[in-house]
Amino acid sequence: MAFEGLSSKLQEAFKKLKGKGKLTEKDVKDAMREVKLALLEADVNYKVVKDFINTVSERSVGQEVMESLTPAQHVIKIVNEELVTLMGKTESKLNVSSMPPTIIMFVGLQGAGKTTMTGKLALYLKKHNKKPLLVAADVYRPAAIKQLQVLGNQIDVPVFSLGDKVSPVDIAKAGVENAKKIGADYVIIDTAGRLHIDEQLMDELKNIKEAINPNDIMLVVDAMTGQDAVNVAEQFNASLDITGVILTKLDGDTRGGAALSIRAVTGKPIKFAGVGEKLSDLEVFHPDRMASRILGM
Amino acid sequence: SFSRPVDEELLEELEEALIMSDIGFQTTTDIINLLRKRIKEKKVSDAEEVKKLLKEIIIELLGNEVRNILPEKTLAVYMVVGVNGVGKTTSIGKMAAYLKNKGYKVMLAAGDTFRAAAIDQLEVWGNRSGIDVIKHQEGADPAAVIFDAIQSAKAKKIDVLICDTAGRLHNKKNLMEELRKINKIIERECPDAYKQTLLVLDATTGQNATIQAKQFMEVSDVNGIILTKLDGTAKGGIVIAINNELKIPVKMIGVGEGIEDLQEFDPTAFANALL
Ligand SMILES: Nc1nc2c(ncn2[C@@H]2O[C@H](COP(=O)(O)OP(=O)(O)OP(=O)(O)O)[C@@H](O)[C@H]2O)c(=O)[nH]1
Ligand SMILES: Nc1nc2c(ncn2[C@@H]2O[C@H](COP(=O)(O)OP(=O)(O)OP(=O)(O)O)[C@@H](O)[C@H]2O)c(=O)[nH]1
Ligand SMILES: [K+]
Ligand SMILES: [Mg+2]
Ligand SMILES: [Mg+2]
Numbered sequence: 278m279a280f281e282g283l284s285s286k287l288q289e290a291f292k293k294l295k296g297k298g299k300l301t302e303k304d305v306k307d308a309m310r311e312v313k314l315a316l317l318e319a320d321v322n323y324k325v326v327k328d329f330i331n332t333v334s335e336r337s338v339g340q341e342v343m344e345s346l347t348p349a350q351h352v353i354k355i356v357n358e359e360l361v362t363l364m365g366k367t368e369s370k371l372n373v374s375s376m377p378p379t380i381i382m383f384v385g386l387q388g389a390g391k392t393t394m395t396g397k398l399a400l401y402l403k404k405h406n407k408k409p410l411l412v413a414a415d416v417y418r419p420a421a422i423k424q425l426q427v428l429g430n431q432i433d434v435p436v437f438s439l440g441d442k443v444s445p446v447d448i449a450k451a452g453v454e455n456a457k458k459i460g461a462d463y464v465i466i467d468t469a470g471r472l473h474i475d476e477q478l479m480d481e482l483k484n485i486k487e488a489i490n491p492n493d494i495m496l497v498v499d500a501m502t503g504q505d506a507v508n509v510a511e512q513f514n515a516s517l518d519i520t521g522v523i524l525t526k527l528d529g530d531t532r533g534g535a536a537l538s539i540r541a542v543t544g545k546p547i548k549f550a551g552v553g554e555k556l557s558d559l560e561v562f563h564p565d566r567m568a569s570r571i572l573g574m
Numbered sequence: 575s576f577s578r579p580v581d582e583e584l585l586e587e588l589e590e591a592l593i594m595s596d597i598g599f600q601t602t603t604d605i606i607n608l609l610r611k612r613i614k615e616k617k618v619s620d621a622e623e624v625k626k627l628l629k630e631i632i633i634e635l636l637g638n639e640v641r642n643i644l645p646e647k648t649l650a651v652y653m654v655v656g657v658n659g660v661g662k663t664t665s666i667g668k669m670a671a672y673l674k675n676k677g678y679k680v681m682l683a684a685g686d687t688f689r690a691a692a693i694d695q696l697e698v699w700g701n702r703s704g705i706d707v708i709k710h711q712e713g714a715d716p717a718a719v720i721f722d723a724i725q726s727a728k729a730k731k732i733d734v735l736i737c738d739t740a741g742r743l744h745n746k747k748n749l750m751e752e753l754r755k756i757n758k759i760i761e762r763e764c765p766d767a768y769k770q771t772l773l774v775l776d777a778t779t780g781q782n783a784t785i786q787a788k789q790f791m792e793v794s795d796v797n798g799i800i801l802t803k804l805d806g807t808a809k810g811g812i813v814i815a816i817n818n819e820l821k822i823p824v825k826m827i828g829v830g831e832g833i834e835d836l837q838e839f840d841p842t843a844f845a846n847a848l849l
Contacts, residue, residue: 317599320780323590386778387803387831388659417831419667419698420691427690427712472806499659503596503780505808526658529743531782554658554688 287311287349300348305337308352319532319571322507325541333359357568363537364564369546372492372520377462378410380453380489384482384517385497386509387470390525390551392421394497395467396428397551397559402463409434410461412452414485415469416441425467432556435459445469449485466491473512482517494519495548498535500527506535507542514543524562525551536567578621580613588628588849595811595848596780601818605631629845635818636841641825643669643798644676648733649767651724651760655753655794656774657786658741661802661828663692665774666736667699668828668836669800674703678733683723684709685716685756686740696738702833706730716740717756724763744789754793770797772825777803777810787816802828805835809848 287308309330316326337355346354373379381398383391392415399409411429413436415421422438429436437452449466456464468485471478486494496510496519513519522543524536527550536547547562578584585606592602605628612618612627643652652669654662663686670680682700684707686692693709700707708723720737727735739756742749760769771794775783790796801810804827813824824839 314599317593318781320596320782323593386806388661388776390659418695420694423694424689424691431690474807499776499778501657501776501779501782503778503808503812504594505596505778505806508807509778526743528745529657529782530745530785531780534780 287352288347300337300340300351302338304348305334305352308337308349309334312352312356315572316534316537319534319573320501320503320506320538321534321571322504322538322541325507325538328541329359329363353572353574356572357574360537360568360571361565364540364568365546366564368561368563369521369548371548374492378453378456378464379462379493380464380466380491381493381495382449382466382468382485382489382491383495383497383523384468384513384519385470386472386499389470389497389499391470391497392424392428392467393554393556394523394525394549394551394559395425395465396432396434396556398549399429399434399463399465400432400556401559403432403434407463408461409463409465410452410456410459411436412449412464412466413438414445414448414452414466416443416445416448417469421467421469428556435461445481446484446488449489453489473509473516479512479516486517493521495521495523496539496545497523497525498539500524500533500535500550501529501531502535506538510539510543514545519543519545521546521548523547523549523551527560528552528558532571532573533567534571537571580619580621580624584621584624585610588624591849592811595809597811598781598784598815601815605635625849629849632814632845632848633841635814636844637817637823638841640838640840641798641823642838643673643770643772643825645678645734645768645770647768648678649727649764650734651727651764651767651769652734652736653739653753653756653760653769653771653794654736654774654800655739655771655790655796656741657743660741660774660776660779661800662741662774663695663699663738664831665800665802665826665828665836666696666738667702668833669736669826670699670705671703671833672836673734674705679731680705680734680736681723681727681730681732682707683720683735683737685719685737687712687714687716687719688740692738692740699833716752717759720756721759721763724760728764744786750789750793753790757794769795771795772798772800773822774800774802775810775813775816777801778806778808779812781812783812784816784819787820787822791820791822796822798823798825800824800826800828801839804847805829811848
């Protein structure tokens with residue numbers, strides 16, 4: 278793997294520096310080069326990397342190196358702490374409505390994993406003795422409705438659809454009404470993938486939001502996303518004021534630096550992670566684990 | 575307008591632009607070093623000229639020719655592979671229309687028997703351009719679907735058979751082995767066919783795309799890349815690293831979800847969009 282060893286590279290950078298002492302500006306600069314490389318290789322956004330390096334450098338220069346750690350270990354410790362701070366320290370929960378049903382809307386780029394994730398979340402809720410309803414509001418992608426129906430069928434969760442000739446706003450509204458009628462306590466709305474720069478389709482999402490007032494608006498993001506993750510997240514957030522992020526395809530071998538970028542630019546928590554194609558492949562997101570993954574440690 | 579000087583600041587800006595386009599740190603460094611050398615050799619002192627030089631380097635790295643997926647002979651069998659959600663099925667729908675417009679007789683094989691409604695999705699695309707789709711049930715053996723499709727393509731004197739496959743992450747060993755098995759069947763059933771494996775990459779993907787390419791190369795002879803979703807703000811710079819390092823050329827690009835949103839790959843246009 279590209280940098281299985283940020284640790285070993287840092288050891289290398291500090292080879293000359295034996296024993297304990299203070300970290301000088303020069304030591305830190307050498308180390309930061311390696312950290313920067315590691316973060317860029319992990320797809321963390323360039324601007325986010327720069328800010329991050331500044332923060333870590335400031336904290337590191339002049340630090341007493343603790344007895345139990347080598348200078349390399351010490352810098353790694355600081356890097357890790359700052360990463361965890363940035364990622365958010367604790368797990369985040371769903372926003373639950375005081376008056377059921379709780380409405381959750383999924384948005385994101387094409388192919389990110391939204392539809393699959395609606396199925397996963399429905400199964401997760403079902404396992405927690407909730408009664409979810411899936412709503413098929415993607416009227417554009419070929420066979421999107423069928424896809425959701427197949428998934429709903431697999432987990433025995435009802436799927437509300439009005440076909441693909443009705444506007445997504447009307448489908449969403451009718452979906453929420455239907456949830457009330459059948460006594461579902463969660464409504465999960467699948468929307469079509471779209472580009473953050475597609476004004477018309479972004480307006481459609483705003484209109485859905487306006488119409489149904491969701492408790493959670495989840496931006497679903499592919500963990501393999503590169504530098505563009507910040508553009509996507511910034512614009513979805515600016516249009517919709519998202520409440521959370523879901524990272525998919527973490528079962529791959531990507532470092533997942535997008536997680537850090539998105540967190541840094543939106544400040545919104547990552548709530549869940551998709552770790553496979555099966556509907557049971559859902560995990561509650563652990564920010565601290567993500568920090569280690571990004572650094573390859 | 576007055577021109578800016580050629581200094582470190584300019585080079586840093588260009589470096590930043592390259593990294594932001596997902597080219598990757600190593601390839602970016604290589605490119606900037608080469609650029610420095612050429613600036614010196616050619617005694618360039620104008621910032622706009624530097625930009626031009628940089629574009630030239632990128633175009634060289636990509637191989638300066640417009641490329642496409644037209645078959646060299648028929649029967650041609652195209653396998654379309656890639657990780658989940660990159661745009662395989664959609665690209666096949668567009669490719670089919672593109673090839674049909676060029677006068678080829680095209681057939682599709684629904685080799686993704688796994689993803690919910692993947693077969694229906696491909697059928698919608700087949701219908702859009704009036705092209706037959708060979709399919710089995712959801713859950714069927716993909717190799718058997720491909721086998722049937724080849725027989726049918728031979729019988730109907732098809733020019734190009736395009737096979738959809740399920741999205742698979744390259745680190746899933748058994749799924750990658752499945753591709754190897756399908757390749758063997760194609761090799762056995764039509765040894766004289768013009769065979770192409772096209773890897774679909776999503777332009778929004780970062781550094782992981784290189785690993786994807788490497789792993790798919792292990793089980794298939796990957797002949798080309800289809801780079802999708804270039805209609806967004808992602809630049810897809812990683813293909814420069816892949817072309818450079820792994821010698822897999824980009825052949826087509828996806829620029830939207832419509833049937834006509836597929837274009838032949840033009841390195842010059844790509845470089846222009848990048849900077
Ligand atoms: N390996 C893996 N595959 C996933 C994961 N989540 C989704 N997928 C796959 O990614 C592909 C795209 O998933 P979809 O759920 O259709 O994505 P989408 O965002 O709804 O796509 P559009 O509606 O077209 O925008 C499918 O092949 C899914 O099986 C995951 O966590 N891991
Ligand atoms: N904007 C844009 N969207 C695209 C492009 N190509 C494909 N898509 C969209 O990306 C999503 C996923 O496309 P698919 O063709 O289903 O991808 P796939 O690789 O077959 O997915 P799996 O079979 O699930 O692995 C769909 O919503 C497509 O409409 C493109 O060039 N631009
Ligand atoms: K994607
Ligand atoms: Mg979907
Ligand atoms: Mg597909």
